[in-house]
Amino acid sequence: MGEIRFGVDDLAQLRFAVSPLWESVAALRASADPGGHALHLPWIKTALTVGRERTDLLPHLPELEALAPPPRCPLAEIEEELATGLPGHREALLDWWAAGVRPYWPRIRAVLEADLAYRTRQLSEDGIQEVFAHLHPSLRWAEDRLTGPGLPARGLALGGGGITLAPSAFTARCVLLPGRKGVPPCLVYPVRAVGTLWERRAEPGDGLARLLGRSRAGLLGRTSTPTTTTGLAHQTGLSVGAVSQHLAVLRDAGLVTSHRYRREVYYRASELGRALLGPARPS
Template sequence: MGTVRFGVHDVVNIRFAISPLGETVAAFRAALDPGRYAVHLPWLRTAVPLVEGRDLARRTAPLADLVRRTAVPEALTPPPRCPLSEIEEELARAAVGAETADAVRAWWRAAVEPHWPRMRALLEADIAHRTRQLAEDGIREVLAHLHPTLSWEGDRLVSPHLPSPGPGRADVVLDLDGAGITLAPTVFAPECRLLAGDGTAPPALVYPARALGPLWERRDPAGDGLARLMGRSRARLLAHTSSPSTTTQLAARTGLSPGAVSQHLAVLRGAGLVTSHRYRREVHYTASDLGTALLRSP
């Protein structure tokens, strides 16, 4: 039985986050045991040959050893801290050696990074749904509807299938003690799990994201109609802003120069199709509701 006990200060310190490191490790586990992840079959068709290939198998051997030895490699998956974390930030906090970190990077670049924009877009859509639910129904409903196995009882979140953090602590109550908790949706993990706080971040509850069905659908997000309307370069840029992206990232994804990307973004922003916000020293661009609706239209 897994139990998380909340106090008043914990309720006001609930936040959401996304973990590229956690998703990378979970994706590796899925490729090692594809029979449990039928919903990801389109991705698995390319990922399984990668993990079985001689070169990548050699480079990811330390990661394979760690994943096979423990169901939840906590040293490799610290609790995420924000929705815009980068994998290198999380690797710097992980308690693993250089060989394991290099193995994670190899798998990330080969099997996860090419699909990360669409994965992150789905995770962000889940967070947007939960925050709307928070505004309409309150935090109790958000917590109670994260997964069918979870229930809210008094001041506790309880599930018979929710492992408590730490080996051999299946029935131990996790008392948040005012630190709050981070809610982190995941694409690959089929069930909820708890990550203990590590001193730099509070505990995290990882839960399966909703609406996984369309994740691997193949479509051209910058279709001919949209390209004729605004030009192919701007249509491609708009498609790549389905998740927050910097000018440098957009240039790398589209093959356009950073200067051209900036000019096109200025036009898209002026038309109300993208929004921008600053995070640390970077400006991230995201499709607005209008831009998203335009991308989804036939």
């Protein structure tokens, strides 16, 4: 059991980020332990077929996890992150990212960014205490410190630089990435709603298509995980304007909900919308 100690300045320097580099490392760990990551089996079956870059990296997993740099900005690209760390494994990690993670990144990132939207709203409405109280069952917030397994046993005083919080789809526990070269430490935590990551619903039936129209029914079927109008346009071939109009109708009917994160709005099927689509099944 360890702890992180916060000062007044640290509470004002809480940041959120998505780290494609950490997700690549954590995904590598999941691919090496299918039994411990049964939730990701639909993806692991594909990842196990990835070539030499994966097997070359597996012996270095402890080093990769220990030396992965904390993210410098909220939505960095993996190339930017690799420029600051893990120089001996840069090419192999890029190859693994390209083959095993990037094809699924829009789907993964949507779940991660939906979590960030939830946490930032929670922070603004309820304060940092509520954020940490619901980040992970193993963590405890009391007065000016966060305690939990995996945190520094001797305690870590942030010293005014704050901390970054990064959700992870492939991590089942909290992991602290130490700060370095002016970049604050990062606490990686398991993302919310990870169970929806690999869900895929059957194509809407003729009845739902007749009720809503085939385009709207198809869009509804693609919102089981949070996604944007641009993402839906790419998936369906519809224009962004047409997607926006259809989503407005679905939202007014209570079939999808929306939330804003930074400059984008994410849409997700509501409980009523999911009920109309029927049960989800693994991809």
